[in-house]
Amino acid sequence: MKAVRVLSPTGMLGAGFAQSTVDRGLDLGADVISVDAGSTDSGPHYLGSGTPKTTAAAVARDLRVLLRAAAKAGIPLVVGSCGTSGTDSGVDWVAGMVEDILCEEGLDLSVATIRSEQRADFLKARLRAGAVHPLAPARELDEATVDSCTHVVGMMGHEPIEEALRAGADVVLAGRATDTAVAAAFPLMKGMPAGPTWHAAKIVECGGQCTTNPRTGGVLATIDENGFTIEPLDPDAACTPISVAAHMLYETVNPFRMREPAGELDVEHATYTALDDRRVRVEGSLFHLADQHTVKLEGARVTGYETMSFTAIRDEHILANIEAWTELFDKIFTERVAQTLGLDGSEYTYDLRRYGYDAVLGDLEPASRPPREIGVMLLVRAATQELATAAAKVANPLMLHLPTPDMDYLPSLAFATSPAETERGPVYEFVLNHVVDTRTPTEMFRIDLRKARTHD
Secondary structure (H helix, E strand, O other): OOEEEEEEOOOOOOOOOOHHHHHHHHHOOOOEEEEEEEOOOOOOHHHHHOOOOOOHHHHHHHHHHHHHHHHHHOOOEEEEEEEEOOOHHHHHHHHHHHHHHHHHHOOOOEEEEEEOEOOHHHHHHHHHOOOEEEOOOOOOOOHHHHHHOOEEEEEEOHHHHHHHHHOOOOEEEEOOEOHHHHHHHHHHHOOOOHHHHHHHHHHHOOHHHHOOOOOOOOEEEEEEOOEEEEEEOOOOOOOOHHHHHHHHHOOOOEOOEEEEOOEEEEOOOOEEEEOOOOOEEEEOOEEEEOOOOEEEEEEEEEEEEEEEEEEEEOOHHHHHOHHHHHHHHHHHHHHHHHHHHOOOOOOEEEEEEEEOOOOOOHHHOOOOOOOOOEEEEEEEEEOOHHHHHHHHHHOHHHHHHOOOOOOOOOOOOEEOOOOOEEEEEEEEEEEEEEEEEOOOOOOOOEEEEEEOOOOO
């Protein structure tokens, strides 16, 4: 093939997109549809619990549109990081939907699943062999940390996806993968140069985010031997040199370099040229193969149980003296927890966040005038749910009536819910930010190719 056209309908499966934009992508000659389905952006809960962030109805809706499009055009569909975190349960969750949709629609497509969840014994063996290395600011990994994780996934590059495509898969459902690998696998398999391919994959990873109207539609990238051209699929959106180049700033440490398992994308000398008022041509991208292929690990473990309480303050005097109010809260709360529960602070932790004042920026907040209202969120974490809730209940009267030290009356604040305390269950933390030196690019991943059942 002299060129490969990659259709990226949205930044995340389940986020939604217009049917018309996918139809336009097919009319423009798309050769493959790629879509990401996961992220660590929403924190460690989804990996730790092995549950998806997105609702099944939204994912199934998007899948139905894309499966129909892939079958109509006779092109492959590649989905990465299934189920948000790419756990085996996430892959199975999406695969079950795909199987049901193919049956309901009467579509006869081969489906490959690629599982990326890692066994503790494998990781500990690689650790003993000196093949696991920390990424800053993580520390050296130990076996106890591996054992503490509820789930660990390896972030695959393009190689397992390419292997599944070469085996004849019409639909590839991958576990945890780099966002770019999902879009890069098919063009690389078809012989497109690595530099333009990886750069194009980076630009299309979030669908329309590289356009002037990121809320609508996706994009189509046409990759050839000299570079790539990118255009929006929504007629009211446009790609500009700035909107395209700016996406290299997104989620990267260095705006000119980005590491993949197989090597490093280098766009330092890339050029961005407007072909017209909607399309951009990019040339000069390079890809440097690494001496050692690596796979990044993501792992999460339970760090305690959490109970949340939320109240609102609109009393002008408290708002003008919110720091004094907070100091008094801290003092009385810790004293009463010690008196009533016998806890000295080592058995629980708490966080008081003042939304409308400094909860987002903290000490970086530039505003100096008193806010009109503040939402106060209390998060209490302990080794058990019962203990976290007991401590949160100690704070209940303070979050309802605590005055500032100079007030001679009890104010009335406003709880957002009844009961005021909401048990959030287990709370997870990320504990792995390490890479594994691989012996082959696919050794850490398990590929299964099968025919989906079709409508009778």
